[in-house]
Amino acid sequence: MAKTILELIDATVTVNQGTAEEKTILNQVNLTISEGDFITVLGSNGAGKSTLFNVIAGTLMLTSGQILLNGEDINKMDETARTSFLARVFQDPKLGTAPRMTVAENLLLAERRGLTRRLKNRGLSAAKQAEFAAVAATMGNGLDTRLDMATGDLSGGQRQALSFLMATRRRPKLLLLDEHTAALDPKTSEQLMAVTDQRIKEDKLTALMITHHLEDAIRYGNRLLIMNDGQITLDVTGQDKAQLTIPDLLNYFHIY
Numbered sequence: 001m002a003k004t005i006l007e008l009i010d011a012t013v014t015v016n017q018g019t020a021e022e023k024t025i026l027n028q029v030n031l032t033i034s035e036g037d038f039i040t041v042l043g044s045n046g047a048g049k050s051t052l053f054n055v056i057a058g059t060l061m062l063t064s065g066q067i068l069l070n071g072e073d074i075n076k077m078d079e080t081a082r083t084s085f086l087a088r089v090f091q092d093p094k095l096g097t098a099p100r101m102t103v104a105e106n107l108l109l110a111e112r113r114g115l116t117r118r119l120k121n122r123g124l125s126a127a128k129q130a131e132f133a134a135v136a137a138t139m140g141n142g143l144d145t146r147l148d149m150a151t152g153d154l155s156g157g158q159r160q161a162l163s164f165l166m167a168t169r170r171r172p173k174l175l176l177l178d179e180h181t182a183a184l185d186p187k188t189s190e191q192l193m194a195v196t197d198q199r200i201k202e203d204k205l206t207a208l209m210i211t212h213h214l215e216d217a218i219r220y221g222n223r224l225l226i227m228n229d230g231q232i233t234l235d236v237t238g239q240d241k242a243q244l245t246i247p248d249l250l251n252y253f254h255i256y
């Protein structure tokens, strides 16, 4: 059996406590994530999907319940500390890359995050440049020919491909994809999705991906969650997931 990497136990977040706006936005969620899981996450607007990611990433603290990484309570670990094992890609291509730095410099930054200053300040060698060109070429969108271009001048698709490369460069133990293809045109979105799937499989990454594309949620990953009103209302894996159809999913949405 695959090893458990992350566990949420009765995870609850209540905002605006003690006021008229008090609301429980994550409601006693229990979730066990195994190493190598690729979990697609569906749910209507406001269902709590980003809240779930925020709790895992440490941008939101639990009001009650527990979050365990390899069995250790990390509820008090802040967002910065969690970047040692976790990376996140957002919907907006502008997040996650520094616009005035070149593509190669951004990649170098991602690779050296958390290292000592001496190592960080090492220049960009020809060998490194060649390595980055090879990595960027795997994205299949011309990013490899733009290594010296300021990131702010890239197309949205190229910039999002760079964000994805930066997030996966150091093989995070946990990868959170927060609608990372939603802002792209259909062809570019499909291309990034295929590369995402390939990278997750090849590097044996553990990943969660929020999406509103029902087709993608069924097609990719080994497990599918549906969230509604701060709770996980469907959690299917393996064959049960593979057999799901779009009408099945629509049916769940109508129920909730």
Ligand SMILES: Nc1ncnc2c1ncn2[C@@H]1O[C@H](COP(=O)(O)OP(=O)(O)OP(=O)(O)O)[C@@H](O)[C@H]1O
Pocket (backbone or CB within 6 Å): 015, 016, 025, 043, 044, 045, 046, 047, 048, 049, 050, 051, 052
């Ligand atoms: N920090 C916060 N303070 C108050 N309310 C919040 C906070 N974060 C989220 N919410 C509320 O919690 C609910 C769930 O929000 P969340 O962003 O998790 O939904 P979502 O499923 O990601 O939706 P979408 O598909 O629209 O991105 C919403 O009603 C939202 O307004």
